[in-house]
Structures are given as C-alpha cells and as structure tokens.
Amino acid sequence: MFTVDVLVQGYPGRTLYHGGLGWSTIALVRGGPYRLLVDVGSFNVRPYLLQRLQEHGVAPAEVTHVLLTHAHWDHAVNWTLFPEAEIVIGERELTWAVAEPPGGWHVPELYVRELARHPRLRTVRDGETVVPGVTAYDVPGHTPGHLCYVAEGTEHDWVFTGDAAKNRAELVSHDVDMTLDRGASQTSLATMWRLWTRRPGNVVVPGHDVPMRLDGTEPVYVDVRRAAVFAWLGTRLDDRTRFALTTE
Secondary structure, X not given: OOEEEEEEOOOOOOOOOOOOOOOOOEEEEEEOOEEEEEXXXXXXXXXXHHHHXXXXXXXXXXXXXXXXXXXXXXXXXXXXXXXXXXXXXXHHHHHHHHHOOOOOOOOOHHHHHHXXXXXXXXXXXXXXXXXXXXXXXXOOXXXXXXXXXXXXXXXXXXXXXXXXXXXXXXXXXXXXXXXXXXXXXXXXHHHHHHHHHXXXXXXXXXXXXXXXXXXXXXXXXXXXXXXXXXXXXXXXXXXXXXXXXXXX
16 A cells, blocks of 8 residues: 655646746655656756655665656656666557657657666556556557556555646546547546546546545645746846745
8 A cells, every 4th residue: 555745746837938837746656665756757857856855765766666657758857867766658658759750849759769778667558567556557648658557545546647637627627738639538537537436535646736636526636736936037136036826
C-alpha cells in the first residue's frame, strides 16, 4: 500500500505570448522498498524538484522507478536525474515518440532517443503491474501511447492521469484540449472515471491541476493551489511585483 506526496503541483493554464507553460504535476509514491516518481517535469523545475525531494528525505539515487505517463517535454525530460531508477514508459508511446521527426516542440527528440537505449528502460502495456500495487493502463488520445497509473493505498487508490485528463475542466466536461485523437481521448476519460469511481474516496492526480476526489458526483480539490510569479517592472532589483495565479 502506497502513500503519495505531490512534490510539484500542475497548473491548468497556458501562456498567451511565450509558448508552452508546461507546469506539470510531479508526484512521489512510496511503499515498502519503492520510491517512485510519476512524471518528472522539464528543465525549469529541476531546482524545485530536487529541493522538494530533499524535504521529503529522498535522494535522487534513492528513487527506484520513474513512471512516465507520456513523452512530452514538460513531463519527461528529467528522467536523467535519477541514476538508479528504472524508467517506465508505454511501449506504444516510446515507439511513437522515437519516430517523431525532429523540430517539433512537444517531443524532446534527443532525450527520447537516449531513453530508448537506456539500460534501465522498461516499456509496459495496458494492465501491466509496474511494481506490486501499481498498475499501468492505456489512455491514448493526447498521445498515441499515453498511460495512467493507479497506486493502491490503505484507504483509497491514487489515479495519475497525466495529460489524458489535464485538469478538472476536462474531467467534468468529458472533453479535452490539445489531443492528437479526440475520440480516443474521450474514451480514455471514461476509462479514468471508471478507475476513479471503482473504490470510494479515490483521488485523481491530473497532469496539470491539483489532486481531487469526488463529493457525490462533483470533483473537489484536496489541496490548496500554490502558483505565483514575480516580475521586475521597476528600476530597482528590490522592487518586485508579485502576481498570484490562483482564485479564492
């Protein structure tokens, strides 16, 4: 049985003028001898990710598994930080990602090619047990081989959706933004709802939002959103303007 700590909260937003925002969820899953990370983010999050791991008493070399939901840059780049970890990704996802031509902005082509020949790479399929108590499920659409992972807990399970369900709006509307196959994504949403509701109290951890559970049929957040930026808009370094990226 596993416990889960969200090290880095995902954020359900886009930038208007600067390309992809890419603030994705990174979760630490612990149980028995296992210390797993579900997704690992991109370059910009490295200092904060390592700080958060240290706060939870885990060194990078102590991470046993990195579970990648899919191969996009904002979820997958930092697998290189964990020298002893088995790197887990969907078999179909890796095949697709390696074949993607260079020059796109979603797939970090050089990292994917290195991953494909990594000695501790493990590719998995639908329904496969990653470690005892953690199972992978196919949820394609956003990408062809996208996976979600379910970790069994004592009181409830944890369902890690990655970008198959990026945020609460997608879960509630049963529709998605940014997908390669909308029909497949909607089928995958139904799959994740089944996983979510098969045990009372289950918690969904989306790819770009705060974890939530169901209050009746209504998804409600189980944590407080933490997101802000500051900017130097004046003429002094100590003159900083803070912008909160949350609502009440």
